[in-house]
Amino acid sequence: xxxxxxxxxxxxxxxxxxxxxxxxxxxxxxxxxxxxxxxxxxxxxxxxxxxxxxxxxxxxxxxxxxxxxxxxxxxxxxxxxxxxxxxxxxxxxxxxxxxxxxxxxxxxxxxxxxxxxxxxxxxxxxxxxxxxxxxxxxxxxxxxxxxxxxxxxxxxxxxxxxxxxxxxxxxxxxxxxxxxxxxxxxxxxxxxxxxxxxxxxxxxxxxxxxxxxxxxxxxxxxxxxxxxxxxxxxxxxxx
Amino acid sequence: xxxxxxxxxxxxxxxxxxxxxxxxxxxxxxxxxxxxxxxxxxxxxxxxxxxxxxxxxxxxxxxxxxxxxxxxxxxxxxxxxxxxxxxxxxxxxxxxxxxxxxxxxxxxxxxxxxxxxxxxxxxxxxxxxxxxxxxxxxxxxxxxxxxxxxxxxxxxxxxxxxxxxxxxxxxxxxxxxxxxxxxxxxxxxxxxxxxxxxxxxxxxxxxxxxxxxxxxxxxxxxxxxxxxxxxxxxxxxxxxxxxxxxxxxxxxxxxxxxxxxxxxxxxxxxxxxxxxxxxxxxxxxxxxxxxxxxxxxxxxxxxxxxxxxxxxxxxxxxxxxxxxxxxxxxxxxxxxxxxxxxxxxxxxxxxxxxxxxxxxxxxxxxxxxxxxxxxxxxxxxxxxxxxxxxxxxxxxxxxxxxxxxxxxxxxxxxxxxxxxxxxxxxxxxx
Numbered sequence: 001x002x003x004x005x006x007x008x009x010x011x012x013x014x015x016x017x018x019x020x021x022x023x024x025x026x027x028x029x030x031x032x033x034x035x036x037x038x039x040x041x042x043x044x045x046x047x048x049x050x051x052x053x054x055x056x057x058x059x060x061x062x063x064x065x066x067x068x069x070x071x072x073x074x075x076x077x078x079x080x081x082x083x084x085x086x087x088x089x090x091x092x093x094x095x096x097x098x099x100x101x102x103x104x105x106x107x108x109x110x111x112x113x114x115x116x117x118x119x120x121x122x123x124x125x126x127x128x129x130x131x132x133x134x135x136x137x138x139x140x141x142x143x144x145x146x147x148x149x150x151x152x153x154x155x156x157x158x159x160x161x162x163x164x165x166x167x168x169x170x171x172x173x174x175x176x177x178x179x180x181x182x183x184x185x186x187x188x189x190x191x192x193x194x195x196x197x198x199x200x201x202x203x204x205x206x207x208x209x210x211x212x213x214x215x216x217x218x219x220x221x222x223x224x225x226x227x228x229x230x231x232x233x234x235x236x237x238x239x
Numbered sequence: 240x241x242x243x244x245x246x247x248x249x250x251x252x253x254x255x256x257x258x259x260x261x262x263x264x265x266x267x268x269x270x271x272x273x274x275x276x277x278x279x280x281x282x283x284x285x286x287x288x289x290x291x292x293x294x295x296x297x298x299x300x301x302x303x304x305x306x307x308x309x310x311x312x313x314x315x316x317x318x319x320x321x322x323x324x325x326x327x328x329x330x331x332x333x334x335x336x337x338x339x340x341x342x343x344x345x346x347x348x349x350x351x352x353x354x355x356x357x358x359x360x361x362x363x364x365x366x367x368x369x370x371x372x373x374x375x376x377x378x379x380x381x382x383x384x385x386x387x388x389x390x391x392x393x394x395x396x397x398x399x400x401x402x403x404x405x406x407x408x409x410x411x412x413x414x415x416x417x418x419x420x421x422x423x424x425x426x427x428x429x430x431x432x433x434x435x436x437x438x439x440x441x442x443x444x445x446x447x448x449x450x451x452x453x454x455x456x457x458x459x460x461x462x463x464x465x466x467x468x469x470x471x472x473x474x475x476x477x478x479x480x481x482x483x484x485x486x487x488x489x490x491x492x493x494x495x496x497x498x499x500x501x502x503x504x505x506x507x508x509x510x511x512x513x514x515x516x517x518x519x520x521x522x523x524x525x526x527x528x529x530x531x532x533x534x535x536x537x538x539x540x541x542x543x544x545x546x547x548x549x550x551x552x553x554x555x556x557x558x559x560x561x562x563x564x565x566x567x568x569x570x571x572x573x574x575x576x577x578x579x580x581x582x583x584x585x586x587x588x589x590x591x592x593x594x595x596x597x598x599x600x601x602x603x604x605x606x607x608x609x610x611x612x613x614x615x616x617x618x619x620x621x622x623x624x625x626x627x628x629x630x631x632x633x634x635x636x637x638x639x640x641x642x643x644x645x646x647x648x649x650x651x652x653x654x655x656x657x658x659x660x661x662x663x664x665x666x667x668x669x
Contacts, residue, residue, distance in 0.1 A: 112519070154598060158562035161602070165565060191562045192611050193598030198651065 041135035078109035127151025150218035382419030565603035591616020
């Protein structure tokens with residue numbers, strides 16, 4: 001499945017030599033088998049540029065490890081013993097807010113229930129991908145998150161569109177509670193399975209502009225308070 | 240009970256237990272419940288009770304005991320009941336309890352009770368010393384009956400939603416019961432001792448009550464806690480059993496099939512994919528749905544698109560990722576759009592499935608419904624397709640045109656094909 005944004009081929013060309021750049025990653029997942037699998041797929045530092053510097057299986061471990069090693073990116077499972085990914089995000093809030101060396105979180109889950117997805121995003125994760133993602137796409141997403149961009153899977157884009165489409169309540173803050181026409185278009189194309197580069201071509205804008213639109217949407221999603229998005233998602237049972 | 244209410248349609252009673260009947264009852268539902276349990280006509284049981292009543296009030300005692308100890312249950316009788324409650328099929332297929340007329344039966348029963356007890360009180364000579372206690376006792380009895388009837392009602396309210404406005408009535412009734420009991424008890428005191436002693440008696444009884452409360456309180460609290468905990472555990476166990484049943488039914492079955500087909504990669508992938516989809520649907524979309532329900536024809540666009548994609552996925556072994564935004568009920572034109580989308584999905588799976596998952600996106604907007612199907616295959620040019628190949632022209636473009644929609648095919652710059660289908664929504668459904 002070509003889950004996220006960055007297409008396999010083109011993205012790799014865009015960022016030549018992952019080998020030159022390094023990103024330190026902590027894996028948080030309660031399934032050891034899964035951690036081993038991810039490690040095997042992305043852990044070849046020489047090729048991928050990803051260095052797995054720590055692993056954790058529950059919330060307490062995760063907080064300890066993340067505080068100790070200060071990775072740049074955390075791959076965070078949504079369902080974890082001890083309170084789930086949201087709890088890790090809450091307890092690491094000061095680390096991710098650090099302007100010098102921010103720890104960024106990328107949610108990685110087998111679940112694609114709307115409440116899980118929107119829950120971690122509202123908790124502060126920079127993106128959400130499902131576990132069916134390929135290794136290359138995952139590496140690409142990790143770099144994207146490390147640079148401060150948002151990573152939207154098609155499904156997440158669908159949830160967000162849906163959440164912001166229901167306009168029965170008047171927005172509290174026009175800037176936050178509404179998506180601009182452009183942002184909507186970008187999200188639609190993501191939901192249709194386009195990579196950032198393809199979206200850029202389609203809308204005659206640069207990849208950077210696409211990225212800034214997506215980041216703006218993420219910010220709105222995290223800050224908007226009108227919808228109480230999590231409850232919305234649960235109520236509508238959107239998958 | 241005036242409100243039309245929904246009754247659970249499949250109340251299963253594996254063990255035949257004695258319940259008081261909650262419908263078609265006159266007074267507490269004792270006779271009807273008993274009749275249902277014993278398989279006798281209700282009238283026999285009622286007559287028997289009346290007969291026993293004449294025998295020194297034994298019937299009344301028995302009746303009261305039944306009322307007190309036998310829990311209220313649903314049904315209790317299978318035979319036709321005369322007009323008290325009728326069920327009819329509602330539009331959504333559920334059985335509905337139709338509003339009950341003010342219970343004529345209940346009134347008759349009450350009047351009969353009063354008359355019989357009058358006779359009873361007159362006839363029976365309770366002797367000198369017991370006589371003064373008769374009325375207070377009756378008062379207490381009435382109060383207790385009132386409160387217990389209330390308990391029945393609240394029990395029934397769990398099965399049947401009773402309107403909110405009845406809450407005051409409930410409170411009033413409980414209060415009346417308490418007042419009656421209080422009055423009865425007080426008059427017993429008053430009759431027993433003279434009025435001057437009342438204060439002392441009250442104090443003493445209060446002291447005793449507090450003592451009992453202190454002694455029994457912790458025990459009662461713990462018992463209540465234990466009970467609720469046990470209930471929670473039982474609910475959890477039930478949920479676990481449900482999950483286990485589902486896992487057993489479908490997942491183990493699929494795993495067996497996969498083991499048997501281990502050498503056929505395509506078949507294994509198809510099985511695993513179908514199972515994954517099924518499990519996801521079940522886990523993340525509410526567990527309430529039974530298989531029969533999911534097998535029914537989808538009624539909304541989202542369900543139809545998902546169903547379509549699942550079928551194509553099963554048939555062609557190519558994963559389809561479906562994203563649906565918004566939802567609306569299906570109509571003829573949207574049905575045609577789904578058909579066209581299905582054709583597009585089949586094409587994408589057949590010719591473009593090599594490049595990865597086929598992406599299906601459907602969005603319900605205010606005025607129209609948009610569906611896009613894209614693959615990352617080699618792509619194809621409509622003009623180069625021979626004119627006699629009608630698949631795309633007829634099944635997709637033609638179908639959309641005939642139903643007043645539009646279809647666009649285009650090659651995606653970096654490989655692959657995208658089919659975009661647009662259909663106006665019917666006015667009524669907006």
